[in-house]
Amino acid sequence: MKRREQILSALIFSLCFTCSGFANEENALVEISLEIPEVDVSPYFRPYVAVWLETDRRQPVATLALWYQEGETMDGGSSGDIWLKDLRQWWRKSGSASSDGQLDAVTGATRKPGVYTIFWDGNDNFGNPVEAGDYLLNFEASREEGGRGYYRQAITLNEEGNFSLQGDVEFGEITISTKAR
Amino acid sequence: MNKPAQYLINLFILPTVILFSSVSSAHSRFVLPTHTSLSGAEPQWVSLDLSISNDFFHPDMAYGGTSDEGDNFFAGLQLQVKDPSGAVYPAQDLVNLGRKSVTAVQIDKDGTYQLRADAPSLLVTTFKTAAGSPGRVFEGDELPEGVTDVAVWRSSNRAETYVTKNSISFDSLVPTGEGIELGEGSHPNDLFAGEDICFQFLMDGEPVAEGHEVMIVRDGTRHRNSRSEIPAITDAEGRVSFQFPEGGFYFIELIIEQEASAGLNYDFDYHTYSATLEVWPE
Numbered sequence: 001m002k003r004r005e006q007i008l009s010a011l012i013f014s015l016c017f018t019c020s021g022f023a024n025e026e027n028a029l030v031e032i033s034l035e036i037p038e039v040d041v042s043p044y045f046r047p048y049v050a051v052w053l054e055t056d057r058r059q060p061v062a063t064l065a066l067w068y069q070e071g072e073t074m075d076g077g078s079s080g081d082i083w084l085k086d087l088r089q090w091w092r093k094s095g096s097a098s099s100d101g102q103l104d105a106v107t108g109a110t111r112k113p114g115v116y117t118i119f120w121d122g123n124d125n126f127g128n129p130v131e132a133g134d135y136l137l138n139f140e141a142s143r144e145e146g147g148r149g150y151y152r153q154a155i156t157l158n159e160e161g162n163f164s165l166q167g168d169v170e171f172g173e174i175t176i177s178t179k180a181r
Numbered sequence: 182m183n184k185p186a187q188y189l190i191n192l193f194i195l196p197t198v199i200l201f202s203s204v205s206s207a208h209s210r211f212v213l214p215t216h217t218s219l220s221g222a223e224p225q226w227v228s229l230d231l232s233i234s235n236d237f238f239h240p241d242m243a244y245g246g247t248s249d250e251g252d253n254f255f256a257g258l259q260l261q262v263k264d265p266s267g268a269v270y271p272a273q274d275l276v277n278l279g280r281k282s283v284t285a286v287q288i289d290k291d292g293t294y295q296l297r298a299d300a301p302s303l304l305v306t307t308f309k310t311a312a313g314s315p316g317r318v319f320e321g322d323e324l325p326e327g328v329t330d331v332a333v334w335r336s337s338n339r340a341e342t343y344v345t346k347n348s349i350s351f352d353s354l355v356p357t358g359e360g361i362e363l364g365e366g367s368h369p370n371d372l373f374a375g376e377d378i379c380f381q382f383l384m385d386g387e388p389v390a391e392g393h394e395v396m397i398v399r400d401g402t403r404h405r406n407s408r409s410e411i412p413a414i415t416d417a418e419g420r421v422s423f424q425f426p427e428g429g430f431y432f433i434e435l436i437i438e439q440e441a442s443a444g445l446n447y448d449f450d451y452h453t454y455s456a457t458l459e460v461w462p463e
Contacts (some may be wrong), residue, residue: 080220088461091220096348145327150463 005054027124029157029179034062034139034171038113046110047088047143047170048083050090051118052134056154062124063136066107086142089150098125113171122157122181132158141170201307201334201438201451209434209455210340212298213238213261217370217459219346222423226291228346229260229272231298232281236403237432238457244340245284245298246277258298262283263353265292272296292350293370297341299360305334333447342457345370358386361454362434366420372460374427381420382435382454388419393435395421400430428462 025031036047051065068087069080083092102125124130137155142148149170153163155178165174187257203422213230232240245258260272275282288294304320311327318324323333339360343353349368356362363369364381371380382389397411413421415435434455 079221079223082219082223082225085218085220089373090463091218091463092373096220148462 023119025119027046027121028119029181030064030120030137030139030155031177031179032118032120032168032174033115034135034174035115035116035167036111036113036141037167037169037172039143039169041146042147045146046112047141047142047146048080048087048110049096049141050087050138052090052094052138053130054093054138056134056136058136060097061130062120063094063098063103063106063109064120064137065092065118066095066103068107070107071111081143082143086148087140088142088148089138090140102126103164130157132156137176139167139171139174141166146170185432190217191202191306197278199459201305201336201449208235208241209432210234210244210298210338211238211432211455211457212340212342212455213457214296214342214344214459217344219340219344221347223454224287226285226344227288228283228285229296230281230283230454231258231260231340233276237333237398238400238430239403243277245275248277248279255300257284258282258300260286261297261299262286263291263295263297265294265350265357266354267352279429286344288344288346291347293343293345293368295343295353295355297339300338302335302337305336305451306434307332307334317412332449333448334451335441335445335447336451338349338453339383340455343369356381356383356386359423361389361437361452363456364388364419369456369458370452372425374425374460374462376463377422378424379420379422381418382415383419384437389415389417389435389437390419391417392437393419393437396432396434397423398432399420399425399427400401400432425460428460431458431460432456433458439459 001169006021027119032051047069051061055061068084084095091098097130112140122130134154136152136158147169149167151165151167153165153176155161155176157178159178160180161178162177167174210233215228219225222408230240231244233244234241242383245255246252256355258275260289261269261274262272263269272284272286275284286296304325307317308324308328309330310316310325337360349370356364362383364383366379366381392433393415395413397413398408400410411421413422432455437449437450441447
């Protein structure tokens with residue numbers, strides 16, 4: 001593919017991303033802010049990140065975000081999906097059980113260090129509303145030639161709540177705000 | 182080999198028999214995979230080390246394949262692959278590299294593979310020599326003159342591991358009903374530190390008896406002063422329950438040394454089962 005076409009398709013993709021009915025600030029049931037900290041190492045590889053919801057008995061409910069290297073990898077591998085297993089906790093139930101395409105809406109490229117906001121509309125990856133109640137919100141990051149971070153927070157869907165987690169190396173501050181409908 | 186009637190021994194006088202473990206090279210045998218968890222659409226290789234060693238997972242003696250020097254006792258050993266559909270086929274021939282033997286398996290299906298090395302079952306006769314020291318001969322060899330405390334053992338050894346690509350599955354875990362195997366319990370490719378783990382052990386399809394010690398030890402024994410074994414003893418259903426304290430490869434071994442059923446051409450069973458399991462940190 002020519003460079004220009006690549007830019008064009010990337011542009012179309014990003015347009016779709018912002019206008020196709022994804023959760024936003026207005027309709028979000030859960031709003032998450034998470035920081036990917038700067039790590040002063042060379043070479044630095046952006047982490048793979050997963051954010052997902054489980055029942056309080058740890059059954060998978062929905063993946064809210066999955067950032068990884070889709071398509072050809074730097075070393076010529078056919079896809080970064082061979083490293084998805086390194087998001088250990090996400091992979092074990094949510095990731096490995098997801099069928100092709102099921103997570104397309106929440107999947108994106110790896111992110112450089114910075115603070116990112118995730119809005120979740122309360123629907124699972126099939127578009128079905130998740131029942132109100134107690135859940136565990138999970139955060140996992142895994143970085144090539146780096147470490148792994150895993151945090152979880154108990155939340156109640158459809159109740160007002162504010163939570164804050166402090167990561168160490170792979171995550172900075174994570175804040176979670178749940179809303180009532 | 183005929184079993185003279187006067188050598189029929191029961192468990193109550195087992196201490197007077199030369200224990201099999203005292204005359205066999207009672208070293209553990211392991212099958213160590215490079216990977217136990219794989220993701221993605223493409224087929225991927227897993228390489229495996231097989232070795233006889235008492236340090237985990239530091240190889241000591243080759244297990245399988247042929248060598249120009251030394252004995253080729255295990256030359257015929259094969260690593261058997263049971264794929265997620267339950268189909269069984271041998272891995273590539275083992276290559277003897279002196280301290281260890283190696284092979285590789287291409288993992289192309291989604292689900293859980295069982296990779297198992299069964300040493301052929303053999304009959305071994307133990308005895309006390311005229312001078313009073315313990316000895317043994319293999320099936321077909323003559324007993325020396327003047328020996329006492331003769332006992333015939335059927336010995337077998339199974340070493341295995343598990344590898345999963347994408348979702349775990351259960352078809353390759355279905356017991357065959359032969360020898361020592363895992364029964365119901367935790368999936369061997371879904372193990373995390375700090376979680377409740379349970380494994381059931383079966384012998385010829387039936388839960389093993391209560392009170393068998395199972396050895397559970399983490400990789401790296403060579404570089405620490407204590408082996409730090411996790412204590413585990415089978416309950417009435419042949420199960421052990423415990424937690425892995427941290428991530429790593431773990432060696433799990435159960436040895437069953439018991440009186441054989443009546444009417445067989447041997448007195449005792451000596452069966453060893455081991456599994457190499459990978460555990461992830463929380």
